[in-house]
Amino acid sequence: MQTLLVEVEGLTKKYKKFTLGPLHFQVERGVVIGLVGENGSGKSTLFRLLMNLLKEDDGHILMFGQKITEDDWKQKIGYAGELLEAYDFLTIMEMKKLISRWYQDWDEEMFVNLVKRYKIDISQKFSKCSKGTKKKVEFIFALCHHPELLLLDEPTAGVDLVSQRKMKEDMIHFMDDGEKSIVLATHTVDEINQLCDEIIVLDGGRIVHTYNKDEIYDHWARVWVSDVTEPIRQHPNVIYYNTIPLQIVTDNLEILEVALEKEQININQVQRLSMEEVLEYLIEGNES
Amino acid sequence: MKIPIHVSEESREPIYHQVETQIKTLIASGQLLPGTPLPSIRALAGDVGCSVITTRRVYQNLENAGFIKTVQGKGTFVREIENVRKEETRQKVVYEAFEKAVEQGMQLGCTEEELGTIFQESIKKYYKNGG
Numbered sequence: 572m573q574t575l576l577v578e579v580e581g582l583t584k585k586y587k588k589f590t591l592g593p594l595h596f597q598v599e600r601g602v603v604i605g606l607v608g609e610n611g612s613g614k615s616t617l618f619r620l621l622m623n624l625l626k627e628d629d630g631h632i633l634m635f636g637q638k639i640t641e642d643d644w645k646q647k648i649g650y651a652g653e654l655l656e657a658y659d660f661l662t663i664m665e666m667k668k669l670i671s672r673w674y675q676d677w678d679e680e681m682f683v684n685l686v687k688r689y690k691i692d693i694s695q696k697f698s699k700c701s702k703g704t705k706k707k708v709e710f711i712f713a714l715c716h717h718p719e720l721l722l723l724d725e726p727t728a729g730v731d732l733v734s735q736r737k738m739k740e741d742m743i744h745f746m747d748d749g750e751k752s753i754v755l756a757t758h759t760v761d762e763i764n765q766l767c768d769e770i771i772v773l774d775g776g777r778i779v780h781t782y783n784k785d786e787i788y789d790h791w792a793r794v795w796v797s798d799v800t801e802p803i804r805q806h807p808n809v810i811y812y813n814t815i816p817l818q819i820v821t822d823n824l825e826i827l828e829v830a831l832e833k834e835q836i837n838i839n840q841v842q843r844l845s846m847e848e849v850l851e852y853l854i855e856g857n858e859s
Numbered sequence: 860m861k862i863p864i865h866v867s868e869e870s871r872e873p874i875y876h877q878v879e880t881q882i883k884t885l886i887a888s889g890q891l892l893p894g895t896p897l898p899s900i901r902a903l904a905g906d907v908g909c910s911v912i913t914t915r916r917v918y919q920n921l922e923n924a925g926f927i928k929t930v931q932g933k934g935t936f937v938r939e940i941e942n943v944r945k946e947e948t949r950q951k952v953v954y955e956a957f958e959k960a961v962e963q964g965m966q967l968g969c970t971e972e973e974l975g976t977i978f979q980e981s982i983k984k985y986y987k988n989g990g
Contacts, residue, residue: 601911739905746901749911768910784910788874843868846908 573636574600576720576752577621581630584620591616591776593630598720601749603742605767605784606756609854613776614756618652618724621754635719646675649713652724655705659698663708666697674716685711685741689734702729710738714745721745721753727762735759742766760847772853780853784846791844792824797837806830810852820844820852860898862891864907875913878903879920880952886926886937887948893939897927 576598583592591613598604606614619625621632623639634644658666663686671677686693689707700708710726721742727735739762745751746766757763763770763784770787772780795818803809803819808827811820821827824841831838844852864881866874885891897918898906904914918935921927925944929935940948964974 743899743901743905746911747899749900764908765905768904768912783912785874785913788909841869841871845868 572600572750575633576600576635577754578633578636579621579630580632582617582620582627582632583629584616584625585628589613589776591620594778596771596778596781598752598754600719600752601746602768603746603753603755603766605763605770606754606773607758607763607770607850607854608773612773614773615652615724616776617773618650618722618754618756621722622648622650622652622654624654646716647719648722649716649718649720650722651706651709651713651726652722653709655697655709655712660696662696663691663693663700666708666712667693670712671715676716678715678717681717682711682715685714688737703731703734706730707734707738710741714741719751721751721755723753723755725756725758727757727759739765760845760850763850764846772850774854787846787849788843790821790823790825791849792821792827793842793844794819794821794824794827794831794838795840796831797839798834800834800836803830803834803836820848860896860902861906862898862903864903866907866909874907874909875916875920878907878909878914879917880955882917882921883924883926883948884952886940887945887952891937893937895937897935897937899934 577596579594579596581592582594583590585591589611594617596604606617608614616625620627621634622645623632623642632639635647637644655666658669661669667682671679671682689711691704691708691711695704697705697708706726706729710723713721713723723742727738730738742753742755743766746753753766755762755766767784770780770782770784771778772782795816797817799812799814799817799819804812806827808821808823808830809819810822812818819827828838862882862885864878866877870877882891882897891897897903900911900914900918903917904911907914918927918929922929926938926940927935928938961974964977969977
């Protein structure tokens with residue numbers, strides 16, 4: 572079985588004021604990748620390139636090991652972006668008729684259940700739906716043909732708390748057999764904590780970090796110390812330091828410990844960082 | 860199918876080890892009885908906040924050590940463990956907890972006598988109040 576669902580090599584898209592890429596990354600089977608970055612960092616553009624809705628200027632994308640010239644690979648993908656807006660004069664029922672016809676593996680029973688689960692009124696025009704309801708409808712349409720890969724662009728933005736929890740449950744359930752994958756763009760720390768295995772940080776159109784989530788837990792730390800000397804200030808694994816009280820944030824505790832010992836600095840206390848803090852350092856750190 | 864697992868922010872112990880020890884403790888103490896279904900690798904990762912790589916490793920270790928079994932297509936379950944093993948695990952967990960406390964005391968510059976006194980007082984405090 573193909574173990575890489577997505578391979579992206581040197582992918583580049585140029586606009587007048589913004590360039591995405593060159594991007595290199597892979598999506599392995601059984602993995603949830605969290606795509607994080609500030610607004611305008613290129614997340615949605617990346618999704619559109621992956622879906623072949625935009626044409627890349629350079630580089631290439633392999634989906635399920637194949638070039639994306641023909642459209643049949645889309646049968647295996649569930650995409651929730653802003654694809655439905657173009658048909659927003661239709662009711663959700665009419666949309667379903669249009670969409671379900673296209674997919675060989677469309678699961679009508681699943682659609683009926685999900686519509687009930689998320690309390691969607693399918694007789695409503697899409698354009699009349701609230702922002703959160705639109706998101707839920709997109710999510711449902713992304714799931715109902717049993718895809719192998721979900722591409723979700725901020726699926727829970729504007730969605731009520733109960734539905735957010737349900738969507739999280741449905742994503743976990745989707746991943747349960749270990750054969751499928753999700754690429755999830757999100758600003759919600761909870762989703763990264765509970766769903767993601769890997770994290771890609773996008774900034775100004777470039778991937779500035781890729782991490783296995785557990786590496787973050789094991790390596791990042793806040794360390795309270797007896798002194799901060801110049802070599803420590805300049806140390807590449809020191810992300811941040813503060814003088815009152817003396818503390819250092821590091822992205823590699825083991826290496827820092829060696830450096831501190833060399834400087835004869837004592838460690839008073841060590842604490843893991845929360846994902847929220849780490850993400851802030853990762854995203855903001857690139858501005859300086 | 861939630862199980863009470865808590866990952867400490869203060870601890871230097873790797874996450875997989877913390878989770879593994881806590882599940883062993885739950886099984887050895889009888890809080891998770893034989894046959895109890897455990898959350899899927901993915902669901903446990905969600906609860907703990909780690910990746911499936913870590914939870915997969917935990918389940919593999921627990922399975923190799925005979926604490927749990929995975930039935931293809933059905934899920935993961937707590938196994939019947941022999942009383943000897945149960946006792947071993949119980950002792951090991953308690954020893955590890957005490958050792959951790961001693962380590963912390965030493966870091967703070969406590970002497971052997973001091974730690975002994977604190978130990979005795981702590982025991983008195985808990986057992987006087989009815990355990």
